[in-house]
Amino acid sequence: MSANGNNATPPSPAIAPGAEEIDTAAVARELGERWPGGVDPRIPALVPGFDAPFFQAGLAGYSDAAMRILARRHGAPFAVTEALLDRMLLGGGHGFDKADLALIAEALPVSAEDQPLAGQIIGSDPDEMAAAALKMIEQATRGDKQYRSMAYGDGPRPGGTDPRWVGARHEEGRLETCSTRSEGDCSTDGEEDCTPEALLVPENYDPRIVFHGRVVGERRPATEGTDGQVGNLPHAGGPVGKPPHAGLAFATIDVNLACPVKKIDRKQRGGHWLSEPDGAIELLKAVRAAVPERIVCTVKLRRGYDDTPEMARNFERIFNASYELGYAWATVHARTVEQKYLGPSRWTFLKDLCGRHRDKLVFGSGDVWDVHDIFKMMAYTGVTGVSVARGCIGNPWIFRQARRMIAGGAPVVPTLDEQRAVLMEHFRLSIALNGEQVGGRMMRKFAIKFARHHPDPEAVKVAMCCVSTLADWNAALAAHYPQPAGAKGG
Numbered sequence: 001m002s003a004n005g006n007n008a009t010p011p012s013p014a015i016a017p018g019a020e021e022i023d024t025a026a027v028a029r030e031l032g033e034r035w036p037g038g039v040d041p042r043i044p045a046l047v048p049g050f051d052a053p054f055f056q057a058g059l060a061g062y063s064d065a066a067m068r069i070l071a072r073r074h075g076a077p078f079a080v081t082e083a084l085l086d087r088m089l090l091g092g093g094h095g096f097d098k099a100d101l102a103l104i105a106e107a108l109p110v111s112a113e114d115q116p117l118a119g120q121i122i123g124s125d126p127d128e129m130a131a132a133a134l135k136m137i138e139q140a141t142r143g144d145k146q147y148r149s150m151a152y153g154d155g156p157r158p159g160g161t162d163p164r165w166v167g168a169r170h171e172e173g174r175l176e177t178c179s180t181r182s183e184g185d186c187s188t189d190g191e192e193d194c195t196p197e198a199l200l201v202p203e204n205y206d207p208r209i210v211f212h213g214r215v216v217g218e219r220r221p222a223t224e225g226t227d228g229q230v231g232n233l234p235h236a237g238g239p240v241g242k243p244p245h246a247g248l249a250f251a252t253i254d255v256n257l258a259c260p261v262k263k264i265d266r267k268q269r270g271g272h273w274l275s276e277p278d279g280a281i282e283l284l285k286a287v288r289a290a291v292p293e294r295i296v297c298t299v300k301l302r303r304g305y306d307d308t309p310e311m312a313r314n315f316e317r318i319f320n321a322s323y324e325l326g327y328a329w330a331t332v333h334a335r336t337v338e339q340k341y342l343g344p345s346r347w348t349f350l351k352d353l354c355g356r357h358r359d360k361l362v363f364g365s366g367d368v369w370d371v372h373d374i375f376k377m378m379a380y381t382g383v384t385g386v387s388v389a390r391g392c393i394g395n396p397w398i399f400r401q402a403r404r405m406i407a408g409g410a411p412v413v414p415t416l417d418e419q420r421a422v423l424m425e426h427f428r429l430s431i432a433l434n435g436e437q438v439g440g441r442m443m444r445k446f447a448i449k450f451a452r453h454h455p456d457p458e459a460v461k462v463a464m465c466c467v468s469t470l471a472d473w474n475a476a477l478a479a480h481y482p483q484p485a486g487a488k489g490g
């Protein structure tokens with residue numbers, strides 16, 4: 001899935017009267033004095049390694065492993081994948097690639113750095129969502145995979161009570177498929193994965209690891225008997241062998257009930273569910289029941305579908321039900337679904353919400369454009385932590401700055417040398433992950449965002465808007481981010 005054009009809107013200040021008076025340095029320092037890393041200790045207790053009160057948000061079309069690793073190298077303690085469509089995950093093949101940590105590790109041996117990581121899922125059917133979530137968890141294991149019996153109908157759903165999936169659709173020899181794929185809803189990759197065959201016959205899983213048309217490895221077959229544990233993951237059932245990349249696993253599963261993209265909404269996914277609380281709760285229930293208890297589940301919400309009283313009641317029901325069902329926290333984007341990414345985020349909503357639910361862990365999202373916004377949002381609203389989204393595209397330094405402020409220092413802006421080095425690092429990671437063609441294209445949009453740190457951003461934007469090859473990239477960097485005299489190229 002990808003977001004629409006509205007995401008290019010320039011920064012709008014949030015609705016937060018009085019927030020401009022907040023002394024962000026004092027807030028950050030105070031957090032650092034109260035807790036190690038400035039984070040509520042319940043967060044690292046739930047997700048070891050999540051040691052600061054902010055994370056890199058899911059950003060469709062941006063937050064791939066390359067962007068996430070770069071963010072982590074600059075201090076992001078936790079990151080979320082972009083929203084991954086349940087059916088694409090179940091289809092396997094290219095549809096699963098974005099969540100396939102073994103495949104990512106083949107391309108980026110440094111991907112072990114990309115931990116702890118939340119895998120975000122989006123979809124419209126509780127059973128498909130549950131199976132997809134379990135598949136993401138079980139990918140780290142070898143041997144029998146319980147999601148198969150859930151998704152393909154040859155066994156009971158773990159923890160579930162609804163027998164709808166089991167047998168019914170399978171016996172009919174027909175799974176509801178992405179029949180509308182001609183509308184282009186099934187994300188851009190993996191069209192072939194949307195066939196009924198792909199959904200019904202998991203055994204077509206190709207053991208070869210193919211990357212950009214090249215066979216780069218083979219997924220190893222199952223080996224016999226272990227204690228059923230992989231890393232810190234409990235296995236949902238069946239024999240388990242040594243995973244190819246032991247320890248690489250999703251730390252949490254995040255359910256997206258927030259995406260406002262029209263084609264998603266029309267198909268009852270993402271933010272649509274805020275207008276159908278019963279369905280949303282069914283979905284949350286199914287995912288939580290399927291995912292092993294020790295894996296943290298979380299939910300992404302918007303403040304409502306729109307601002308009518310009915311939608312406010314819906315939000316409250318879904319929000320409360322999430323915690324009752326065992327979801328560890330909600331990340332609340334304080335815009336409505338109708339707003340998409342336009343107009344201000346309403347921090348007053350978050351303030352009221354957190355004021356009424358002081359015991360709950362809540363992350364806030366919306367209008368976090370620079371490091372000061374992280375601490376302003378925390379102080380103004382009372383959220384446990386902050387989800388950094390557009391504010392970190394082309395700006396991984398925001399995380400370093402935030403950590404520095406928590407340690408009592410002042411945020412440092414990146415020098416031109418640092419900018420060049422980080423652009424080069426990002427480009428290399430992106431090419432390794434996505435190939436030169438796709439990686440090159442992706443880097444244009446990042447470079448345009450990086451330009452904001454440059455003394456002549458307009459000239460950089462013009463130069464970067466058409467780079468695609470490594471040669472173009474080197475030429476644009478040499479022109480606008482010159483190496484100091486005597487330094488070696490790279």
Ligand SMILES: Cc1cc2nc3c(=O)[nH]c(=O)nc-3n(C[C@H](O)[C@H](O)[C@H](O)COP(=O)(O)O)c2cc1C
Nearest residue numbers: 003007057058059060082083365366367368389390
């Ligand atoms: C291009 C783009 C893609 C996004 N994709 C996702 C996504 O896949 N999952 C998600 O939870 N949120 C997604 N979001 C929403 C952001 O995580 C965040 O909630 C939103 O941008 C508000 O924060 P901001 O105003 O600080 O950017 C996306 C936002 C943008 C702009």
